[in-house]
Amino acid sequence: MGAGKTSVGQALARDLGWRFEDLDQRIERREGRKIAEIFRKSGEAAFRRAEQEALRELLDELRNGSPKVIALGGGAFIHESNSKLIRAVKIPTVFLDAEVDELWRRCTQESASFGVERPLLAALDDFRTLYEKRRPYYLTAALRHETAGKAVEEIAAELIQVLGLEAALDNQGETE
Numbered sequence: 001m002g003a004g005k006t007s008v009g010q011a012l013a014r015d016l017g018w019r020f021e022d023l024d025q026r027i028e029r030r031e032g033r034k035i036a037e038i039f040r041k042s043g044e045a046a047f048r049r050a051e052q053e054a055l056r057e058l059l060d061e062l063r064n065g066s067p068k069v070i071a072l073g074g075g076a077f078i079h080e081s082n083s084k085l086i087r088a089v090k091i092p093t094v095f096l097d098a099e100v101d102e103l104w105r106r107c108t109q110e111s112a113s114f115g116v117e118r119p120l121l122a123a124l125d126d127f128r129t130l131y132e133k134r135r136p137y138y139l140t141a142a143l144r145h146e147t148a149g150k151a152v153e154e155i156a157a158e159l160i161q162v163l164g165l166e167a168a169l170d171n172q173g174e175t176e
Contacts, residue, residue, distance in 0.1 A: 001127075002106035003069035003096035004147050004155060011156035013069040015036040016168045026054045035073075048079060053083055055110045059089050067168070078137040092163055095141035096155070100162045 005023055007075050013020035024035050027050050031038055038047045055076060062068055076082050077093075086093060098106075138144075143162060147155055160166060 001074050002110070003074075003098060003105075004152060005074075005096060007152045008096060008147070008155045008159070009069045009071040010122035011152045013161055015156050015160060016067070016069070016165060018168070019066065019068045020071070021058060021068050023051065023054060023058060023076060024071075024073045026058060026075075027051055030054055031139045048075070051076055052079070052085075054084055055085055059085055062089060062091070074134065077141070078134050083137075083140070091140040092143065094159060094163075095137070095138040095144045096147050097144055098146065100131050103127075103131065 007063075009022070010020045013076070027038070028034055029045075031050055033041075035047065038050065051073065058070065062070070065147065072086075077086070077095075102114075104124050107127070113122070145159060145162070150158075160169065
């Protein structure tokens with residue numbers, strides 16, 4: 001939470017001329033309700049089932065369609081069944097990272113500014129514990145990229161370079 005998955009993902013997709021897909025938004029469309037409501041009314045286990053179904057669907061589309069930048073929710077990557085699905089597609093994965101205090105600041109600022117409800121955002125100590133628990137799983141991504149103190153466009157440009165996607169920029173007209 002707060003690493004910039006959605007904002008960086010959207011900028012990266014825009015720069016590459018690719019489509020952007022946020023897994024959480026897909027889940028909300030499929031379920032007809034917000035993530036927070038799923039957690040509140042059905043529990044985390046129900047959310048994780050919906051998440052896996054949506055991820056499977058999304059990855060099937062990716063295999064058969066045009067390139068996309070995909071933002072996974074913070075918990076998607078830590079479940080082995082999801083990790084297997086992601087590895088099977090053989091797509092590059094990126095862990096956008098920052099210090100816990102920076103992530104917390106971004107999340108609380110977003111919640112206050114835009115009324116974004118985050119079910120797992122309770123107290124800083126809980127947030128830190130969750131981050132530390134998940135971080136080893138995130139580090140299994142193909143790339144870890146530091147986001148602290150950087151603008152969204154700067155991060156997107158760095159990812160294009162690090163992932164060797166400059167050729168996609170040259171072929172933008174062909175992918176649109």
